[in-house]
Amino acid sequence: MSLVKVEKLGKSYNSQTKVLKDISFEVGSGEFVSIIGPSGAGKSTLLRCINRMVEIDEGKVIFDDLDVGSLNKKELRKMRTNIGMIFQHYNLVPRLSVIENVLHGRLGYKTTLQGVFNKFTEAEKEHAFFLLKKLGIEDHAYKRCDQLSGGQQQRVGIARSLIQEPKIVLCDEPIASLDPNASKVIMDYLKSITMELNITCIVNLHQVEIARNYSDRIIGLSKGGIVFDGPSYRLATDNTDEIYGTKTVETRKLVTV
Amino acid sequence: MEATATYIKRKSNGQITIKSGNKVERVIRWTLILLTLLTVVAFMFFNYAGLDLAKAIPETAYNLKTMFLEPGLSHFSWGEAIYQVGITLGLAFLATILGAVIAFFLALMAATNLSNRWVSKTIRVVVAFIRAVPTVLWVLIFAISAGLGSEAAVLGMLFHSIAYLVKAFSEAFEEVDKGILEALRSTGASWWHIVTHAILPSTFTYLLSWTFLRFEINFSVAVAMGAAAGAGGIGFELFMASGFYFDLREVGLITYMILLLAIILEIISTRLKSRYFPATSTN
Ligand SMILES: Nc1ncnc2c1ncn2[C@@H]1O[C@H](COP(=O)(O)OP(=O)(O)O)[C@@H](O)[C@H]1O
Numbered sequence: 403m404s405l406v407k408v409e410k411l412g413k414s415y416n417s418q419t420k421v422l423k424d425i426s427f428e429v430g431s432g433e434f435v436s437i438i439g440p441s442g443a444g445k446s447t448l449l450r451c452i453n454r455m456v457e458i459d460e461g462k463v464i465f466d467d468l469d470v471g472s473l474n475k476k477e478l479r480k481m482r483t484n485i486g487m488i489f490q491h492y493n494l495v496p497r498l499s500v501i502e503n504v505l506h507g508r509l510g511y512k513t514t515l516q517g518v519f520n521k522f523t524e525a526e527k528e529h530a531f532f533l534l535k536k537l538g539i540e541d542h543a544y545k546r547c548d549q550l551s552g553g554q555q556q557r558v559g560i561a562r563s564l565i566q567e568p569k570i571v572l573c574d575e576p577i578a579s580l581d582p583n584a585s586k587v588i589m590d591y592l593k594s595i596t597m598e599l600n601i602t603c604i605v606n607l608h609q610v611e612i613a614r615n616y617s618d619r620i621i622g623l624s625k626g627g628i629v630f631d632g633p634s635y636r637l638a639t640d641n642t643d644e645i646y647g648t649k650t651v652e653t654r655k656l657v658t659v
Numbered sequence: 660m661e662a663t664a665t666y667i668k669r670k671s672n673g674q675i676t677i678k679s680g681n682k683v684e685r686v687i688r689w690t691l692i693l694l695t696l697l698t699v700v701a702f703m704f705f706n707y708a709g710l711d712l713a714k715a716i717p718e719t720a721y722n723l724k725t726m727f728l729e730p731g732l733s734h735f736s737w738g739e740a741i742y743q744v745g746i747t748l749g750l751a752f753l754a755t756i757l758g759a760v761i762a763f764f765l766a767l768m769a770a771t772n773l774s775n776r777w778v779s780k781t782i783r784v785v786v787a788f789i790r791a792v793p794t795v796l797w798v799l800i801f802a803i804s805a806g807l808g809s810e811a812a813v814l815g816m817l818f819h820s821i822a823y824l825v826k827a828f829s830e831a832f833e834e835v836d837k838g839i840l841e842a843l844r845s846t847g848a849s850w851w852h853i854v855t856h857a858i859l860p861s862t863f864t865y866l867l868s869w870t871f872l873r874f875e876i877n878f879s880v881a882v883a884m885g886a887a888a889g890a891g892g893i894g895f896e897l898f899m900a901s902g903f904y905f906d907l908r909e910v911g912l913i914t915y916m917i918l919l920l921a922i923i924l925e926i927i928s929t930r931l932k933s934r935y936f937p938a939t940s941t942n
């Protein structure tokens with residue numbers, strides 16, 4: 403059974419240009435899917451349509467049998483607790499401690515008053531420490547987030563999304579601001595999430611090689627439309643040429659000259 | 660060659676312009692020129708009859724000397740003076756604290772990243788209007804219903820403080836990285852959760868420094884209100900000493916007291932900030 407089903411999705415921020423057009427695909431539980439494509443192809447927008455951080459204009463997104471587009475405010479909050487999100491710039495509150503930032507992932511389960519007065523249960527705090535330990539940053543729990551390295555901050559981001567106990571984690575270029583070593587660590591953690599916890603991962607990437615190595619499946623996006631959708635081993639040079647609108651041979655020539 | 664040059668803007672002397680807002684700059688320049696001219700002209704229209712500069716300058720100097728080199732009290736005691744300073748501080752404190760609390764909630768509604776467009780616009784316009792009218796005028800307006808005195812002074816100062824702090828606070832809120840808000844929203848957090856867990860921790864030191872700054876302003880306004888609106892406090896004593904008893908020594912002493920207090924306030928605010936909120940000093 404599919405967890406996310408996107409049907410003929412269309413989106414435009416203004417009347418002139420359509421950012422996404424006629425996008426359809428399905429993603430099952432525990433799948434690791436990469437979305438690749440050049441800057442401005444609409445990868446971030448597509449990801450944000452799934453948890454309705456941007457409004458859906460045309461078509462439908464079905465998540466866990468819910469029509470995302472038709473939910474009211476309260477239902478939407480409830481649905482979002484099932485969807486973790488990880489960002490390129492980590493988006494942690496820099497002045498708060500690591501543990502506080504991780505616990506933010508529980509806010510969706512709280513009433514307004516519980517949340518405002520910091521009422522997190524002992525079980526939630528223990529869960530937070532458990533996750534930090536798994537991610538190897540337990541010793542930084544009481545540090546302020548702005549004192550951590552990029553790779554460590556992204557691991558806090560992962561912990562924040564996992565403490566939500568999500569069914570899916572959406573990652574918007576999670577390694578675009580990291581060096582190769584930290585990138586590998588983060589990608590390995592994301593991979594293990596899908597393998598061990600059977601949580602679906604949809605990852606926006608712009609490194610084709612990494613997408614090929616880690617994902618079960620790759621979706622290629624170009625100018626708001628899907629131009630490739632298949633298992634990662636089937637992605638060939640022709641496909642990447644179409645996605646990035648380049649001719650591999652010519653660019654090679656340019657580089658050698 | 661010709662075609663590429665069309666994008667380059669040049670001044671009349673042929674130098675390439677690097678600023679884009681030409682119109683704004685012109686308006687600012689003309690405003691400044693006009694204001695300078697008006698100032699000069701105004702001085703020429705003063706009534707100088709009966710003014711003997713040769714006598715006026717030494718007399719002013721003598722008065723200043725009495726005021727600041729021989730200060731002393733004659734119409735009230737030290738205890739009384741300190742009590743009056745306390746009243747002035749109290750007025751300023753009341754107006755600032757109430758103002759800050761109310762402004763906090765209004766600023767949440769006025770910040771474009773936290774509120775809907777129309778609510779935010781409406782609050783901004785109203786607040787801009789309130790700020791455009793000087794505090795003294797607000798005090799006098801409130802005096803119509805509350806009568807001249809400390810109530811009207813506090814209300815007027817409160818009104819202006821709210822307007823001032825709403826602008827400052829809402830701008831601080833808008834500076835919060837929108838990614839952080841997005842991250843919390845994507846976990847299903849509600850609006851109040853976002854305010855308490857992201858907005859407040861990120862802006863708390865700014866809110867605090869703006870409130871301190873406003874307190875300093877309110878203190879000096881409270882002094883003036885004592886004189887102008889009968890709000891009591893040290894300002895009223897200053898008014899009596901200068902306008903009623905013509906006691907220059909007392910004026911001097913009161914001025915020193917106010918100055919001293921302003922310095923103490925400044926020291927306290929700096930200390931508090933570096934002690935409890937080292938974030939601003941390290942960042
Ligand atoms: N909030 C927005 N308002 C207007 N246009 C936007 C907004 N967000 C993205 N866009 C436009 O949508 C297009 C796709 O952007 P995005 O989804 O961020 O692409 P990607 O993540 O693949 O780089 C771009 O042309 C961008 O300018």
Ligand SMILES: [Mg+2]
Nearest residue numbers: 445446447575
């Ligand atoms: Mg993007």
